[in-house]
Amino acid sequence: MSTTDVFVTESDMLSLPSAETDAELDQLRVGSFRFDSDGVLVSWNKTAERIFGLNGEDTARDRTVARLDALLESGLAHRWDDIIGGRTKFVRRGLECTNIYGRAMCLTITGRVIDNDSGSRPEFVGYVVDSNEQAGGTAEGHIAAERLGVLADVSVALTSSLELNQILRTILTGATASQGLGFNRAFLFLFDATTNSLQGHIAVGPSSAEEAGDIWTNLESKRLSLGQLLEGHEGPPQAGQDRLTEHIRQYTLSLDDESRISQVCQSCQWANLQQESVLDDITTGLLRMLGTTRTALVPMVSKGNLQGLIMADNLITSRPISDDDVRMLQILANAAAVAMERARLYDQQLERAQELEKANQLLKESQEQIIKIEKMSIIGELTSAVAHELRNPLTVIGGFANLMLKDSPSEIQREYLSIIANETRRTEDVLTHLLEFHRDSQQEKTSFDLNELASRSLELLTGRLSRPQLGIQLSCHSEPLLVWGNQDQLAHAAYQLYHLVAEELLPPGKAEARTEWHGDHAALVIKLICPADGRDKMIAQLRQMFSENRPSTRLTMLVAEETIRYHGGSFGCSFTEDGMPSLYIELPRADQEVSHG
Amino acid sequence: MAERILVVDDDAMIRRLYTHELGRCGWDVDAFASGSEALEQVAPESHAVAIVDIEMPEMSGFDVMHLLRERAPKMAIILNTAYATYKDDFQSWLADAYVVKSSDMEPLIVKIRELTGTS
Numbered sequence: 001m002s003t004t005d006v007f008v009t010e011s012d013m014l015s016l017p018s019a020e021t022d023a024e025l026d027q028l029r030v031g032s033f034r035f036d037s038d039g040v041l042v043s044w045n046k047t048a049e050r051i052f053g054l055n056g057e058d059t060a061r062d063r064t065v066a067r068l069d070a071l072l073e074s075g076l077a078h079r080w081d082d083i084i085g086g087r088t089k090f091v092r093r094g095l096e097c098t099n100i101y102g103r104a105m106c107l108t109i110t111g112r113v114i115d116n117d118s119g120s121r122p123e124f125v126g127y128v129v130d131s132n133e134q135a136g137g138t139a140e141g142h143i144a145a146e147r148l149g150v151l152a153d154v155s156v157a158l159t160s161s162l163e164l165n166q167i168l169r170t171i172l173t174g175a176t177a178s179q180g181l182g183f184n185r186a187f188l189f190l191f192d193a194t195t196n197s198l199q200g201h202i203a204v205g206p207s208s209a210e211e212a213g214d215i216w217t218n219l220e221s222k223r224l225s226l227g228q229l230l231e232g233h234e235g236p237p238q239a240g241q242d243r244l245t246e247h248i249r250q251y252t253l254s255l256d257d258e259s260r261i262s263q264v265c266q267s268c269q270w271a272n273l274q275q276e277s278v279l280d281d282i283t284t285g286l287l288r289m290l291g292t293t294r295t296a297l298v299p300m301v302s303k304g305n306l307q308g309l310i311m312a313d314n315l316i317t318s319r320p321i322s323d324d325d326v327r328m329l330q331i332l333a334n335a336a337a338v339a340m341e342r343a344r345l346y347d348q349q350l351e352r353a354q355e356l357e358k359a360n361q362l363l364k365e366s367q368e369q370i371i372k373i374e375k376m377s378i379i380g381e382l383t384s385a386v387a388h389e390l391r392n393p394l395t396v397i398g399g400f401a402n403l404m405l406k407d408s409p410s411e412i413q414r415e416y417l418s419i420i421a422n423e424t425r426r427t428e429d430v431l432t433h434l435l436e437f438h439r440d441s442q443q444e445k446t447s448f449d450l451n452e453l454a455s456r457s458l459e460l461l462t463g464r465l466s467r468p469q470l471g472i473q474l475s476c477h478s479e480p481l482l483v484w485g486n487q488d489q490l491a492h493a494a495y496q497l498y499h500l501v502a503e504e505l506l507p508p509g510k511a512e513a514r515t516e517w518h519g520d521h522a523a524l525v526i527k528l529i530c531p532a533d534g535r536d537k538m539i540a541q542l543r544q545m546f547s548e549n550r551p552s553t554r555l556t557m558l559v560a561e562e563t564i565r566y567h568g569g570s571f572g573c574s575f576t577e578d579g580m581p582s583l584y585i586e587l588p589r590a591d592q593e594v595s596h597g
Numbered sequence: 598m599a600e601r602i603l604v605v606d607d608d609a610m611i612r613r614l615y616t617h618e619l620g621r622c623g624w625d626v627d628a629f630a631s632g633s634e635a636l637e638q639v640a641p642e643s644h645a646v647a648i649v650d651i652e653m654p655e656m657s658g659f660d661v662m663h664l665l666r667e668r669a670p671k672m673a674i675i676l677n678t679a680y681a682t683y684k685d686d687f688q689s690w691l692a693d694a695y696v697v698k699s700s701d702m703e704p705l706i707v708k709i710r711e712l713t714g715t716s
Contacts, residue, residue, distance in 0.1 A: 388652075391679030391698055396610040398700020403618055424700045432697075435680075 022046075024331045028324055031128040037084055037121040039065035039077070051107065051130050053099040065124075072097045074109055084124060086113045094131075106131040164343045165202070171336040172204035175312050181328050182319075183312035187248050187290065190308045191265070191300075196255045198265070198309055200248035206316060251286065259283050261297060265306055270298040270330045274321045291315065296326040300337035307337040379562065387431040394431070398424030430556060436492060447590040450481040450522040454515050457494035461502060471502060472526070474513040481515055481522035482590040485567040490587070493560040493571075494524060497583060500556065501526055505541050509534060521569065521586040528581050535579065542573065542581055600713050601643060604628040605635045605661055606650040606677070611698070615648065618702050624709070632661035641669045645713050648705070649692075651678040662692060673712040677705065 022045035025032050031048030035041055041063040044054060052068060069077035074092050082088045089112040096106050111126025168188055175186040185205030189198035255262045259282035264271050273279065273287070274294040287293055292313040300307040310333050314321060401420040409417060458474050483490075501511050509530025516523055530538050545557060564571040569587035576582055602624045604615045612628035619626045627644065629635035633656060635647075647665055651658035662674050673693040680697075689695050694708045 388679045392608050392611060395679075395698045395700050396608075396614050399614040399618065399702055402700060402702065403614070403621070406621070421700065428699055 024327050024334070025127075027327050029129070029133055031130075033126050033128065035065055035084075035124040035126070037123065039080055039084070041065075041068070042123070048128055051099065051105065051128055051133070071099070072107065072109075074107070076109070083111075084113055084122060086122065090124075090126070104132060164340060164347075167336065167339045167343055168202050169204070171310065171332060172202065174332055175310065175329060176204050181312075181325065181332065183296070183321075183325075183329070184314045184316040184319075185244065185290075185292075186310060186312040187244070188308060188310055189248075189251075189253070191255075191306045198253045198255065198261070200251040201245075201308070203244035203248045205244060247289075251289065253282065253286065257282055261286065261309065264297045265299050265309060268299050268301045268304075268306070270296065270326050270333075272296055272321055272323055272326045275323075294318070294321055296321050296329055298326060298330045298333040300333045300340065302334075302337035302341040305341070307340045310336075383434045383559070387434045390431055391428070394424050394428050398428070433492060433496065433556065434559065445485050446487060447482050447484050448487045450483050450524060450587065451476040451515050453487060453491050453494060454513065454524050457491050458498055458513070460491075460495050461498050471510045472498060472513055473510070475515075477515045477517070481517065483522050483567075483569075483587040484590045485587065489563050490567060493563040494585065496556050496560045497524075497526065497585065500545060501528065501583065504545055505538055509538060517589075518586055520589050522589055523587075524585045526583045527576060528583070530580075539581060599623055599625045600645040600715070601625045601627060602709065603635060603639065603644040603647040603665075603672070605630075605632055605647065605653070605658070607631065607653045607655075608650070611650070614702075619706070619709070622706055622709075632656035632658075632664065635661065636664055636668065639665065639668055639672075642671070644669065644672055646673045646675060646709050648675045648677045648709075651676055651680060659689075666691070675705070675708055675712070 022032055026046050029047055031045060031051045033041060033044035033048040033052070041054075044052070049055065052071070054063065065080055066077045069075070072095065074095055074097075076083070076090060076092075079088065079090065083090050090110065092107070092109045094106060095109065096104070098104055108129045108131065109126060110128075111124055113122045113124050172186040172188055175181050176183050183205075185203065187203045188201050190201045191197075192199055253259070253261055255265055259280045260271060260273070260276070261283050273283070273296070279287070287295060290311070290313070292315045294315075295311050295313045298310045298312075300310060310329065312321075312329055398421050401417045401424065405414060405417045405421065454474060454476065458472060461472075498513075505511075505528055509528060511526050511528050513524065513526045516525065528538055528542075561571045564585055564587065567587055569585060571585050572583075574582050574584065602619050604612055604619075604626055606612050606615070606628070607630050609630070612630070616626045616628050627635075627638065629638070631653060632649075647662075649658045649661050649665070653661075658676055658678065662676065665672055665674060674691075675694040675696055676689055676692040677696050677698060693712055696705045696708055699705075
């Protein structure tokens with residue numbers, strides 16, 4: 001006994017709309033039914049109702065798997081735990097039994113549990129065919145059951161893909177494979193809502209009887225199952241398929257015109273044109289173009305929305321197309337339509353997800369920026385408040401020190417008063433720079449050349465140092481080094497660095513400053529140079545600059561460092577190969593830091 | 598007769614420093630802690646120069662400056678504050694000079710001399 005397993009998942013059910021599909025199954029005298037995880041029958045179509053005798057008084061009271069099994073002796077209840085646990089499928093063929101009315105039946109029952117990803121409890125979906133009820137007896141009943149299996153296989157293949165072209169090819173393979181519905185050729189048209197027209201998209205099948213003979217012989221020798229065909233182990237004939245596809249793609253059919261094809265699409269009702277003798281010119285023209293007269297037309301509809309149209313014929317074998325053939329094709333088309341819509345929705349969701357991801361990334365960057373700005377704002381406010389509060393007492397302390405110096409103090413008093421006056425003056429300078437920093441932090445950011453900034457900051461030092469000689473030589477990169485940020489704020493940071501180097505570190509050495517690229521960062525590097533015997537002293541001074549014991553220089557360095565870090569850069573000290581220290585500022589090049597805009 | 602200088606500043610130490618330093622330079626200094634106190638004492642021709650702090654609790658230096666302008670139009674007014682930012686405030690343009698407070702009083706003294714024509 002062959003085993004045509006009906007493999008159904010919840011997604012399959014989504015792609016088999018119950019109202020439409022159940023009606024088609026009823027037409028085919030195929031029963032469909034569903035048990036919940038407790039083994040209670042929760043839905044069924046009319047054929048299943050008739051086969052199982054669900055209108056009977058006892059059955060109406062007790063619609064459980066146990067009750068049904070007691071009637072049919074199918075063995076379903078016995079294996080229920082394994083089946084509902086997803087460990088096995090259920091297939092029973094040639095089950096001879098009687099229903100509650102005493103009618104003799106020969107049943108084929110297949111089914112399996114639906115794996116449920118959404119967290120709700122699993123369900124068992126089954127299909128049943130009574131061979132005795134099928135016209136023509138057991139053989140046709142068996143065919144119906146086999147075709148049901150085909151539909152299930154195609155449904156599985158459809159649910160495993162979200163790629164539109166793969167879905168379309170699966171549909172046509174299911175329609176044309178001899179292991180499937182067995183049509184010779186199938187053509188798929190996609191609906192374009194903007195133009196209200198059908199556009200030929202893809203075709204499957206041989207283009208001639210000779211080619212068909214070769215292909216079918218070849219496929220027969222490989223003995224592939226439908227599942228293998230659908231998985232693409234062996235595609236349909238490429239050459240003929242390509243020719244047919246090329247042919248069909250040239251065809252566009254307006255649904256505004258009155259034609260049988262338009263009627264099928266608008267009414268969402270399939271048509272078996274083999275049984276229609278009079279056809280309009282448009283439909284006749286299409287059939288002539290395809291070289292056929294015997295064609296099935298099935299609309300692809302999902303939730304009332306037309307997705308496309310499948311045409312199928314038996315041009316090569318001239319096998320008559322029955323209404324049951326078309327109904328089967330319609331069930332396939334229904335599943336395909338839902339799969340297509342799902343694929344489109346998936347693409348839309350994917351696009352939205354990518355947009356959301358991008359938006360989230362921007363949001364994250366914005367949040368980080370806001371945090372930085374808030375932080376800088378708080379620092380700025382604090383700096384400003386502290387600086388102003390310190391200004392008055394410093395003025396008084398330094399002012400009185402200066403006054404006392406004018407009163408001819410003793411030598412030792414003069415020395416101490418001078419220290420007080422000088423240190424006060426220096427602290428006032430720091431406060432001035434802090435206040436300027438706060439003011440500058442409120443200014444806008446732009447793209448600018450680090451070369452210009454390095455030059456301007458160095459020029460500012462002129463005349464502001466205690467010594468006439470600057471001692472710092474600047475060498476700028478030959479090309480502009482574009483960076484992004486608050487130019488004045490960064491100029492102050494560079495100025496502070498120059499100032500500290502000139503006042504605190506230089507004597508008795510000098511410094512060479514240069515601008516250059518460090519990867520995707522522009523850099524200002526200040527290399528300190530001194531005689532070999534002064535190197536240790538210079539390094540000690542450098543350490544002291546960052547030391548807590550020197551609050552004035554440390555505060556200045558901290559502000560400079562924070563400014564540079566705020567701009568996405570770095571500030572630090574490194575040693576060259578000859579052991580001399582270098583101070584550096586690195587800032588991201590302008591196109592690296594656009595989010596600061 | 599020495600020129601008289603009016604100082605309006607809420608900081609007592611600043612008033613003391615200015616009184617001492619400017620006195621040493623030969624000016625007579627009248628220092629007040631608030632604008633209202635100063636306005637009570639000022640006559641149209643009583644002082645050549647007023648040195649006015651801006652940030653004061655009762656009445657701002659700008660308000661004091663406006664009232665002094667009404668009371669003594671010929672009096673030169675120097676805004677003197679710890680806030681360099683007020684220099685950009687358009688109200689500061691009405692003053693004759695803007696000097697940021699500093700322990701180095703030389704800039705202030707130079708400015709007074711300029712305004713009094715004694716430099």
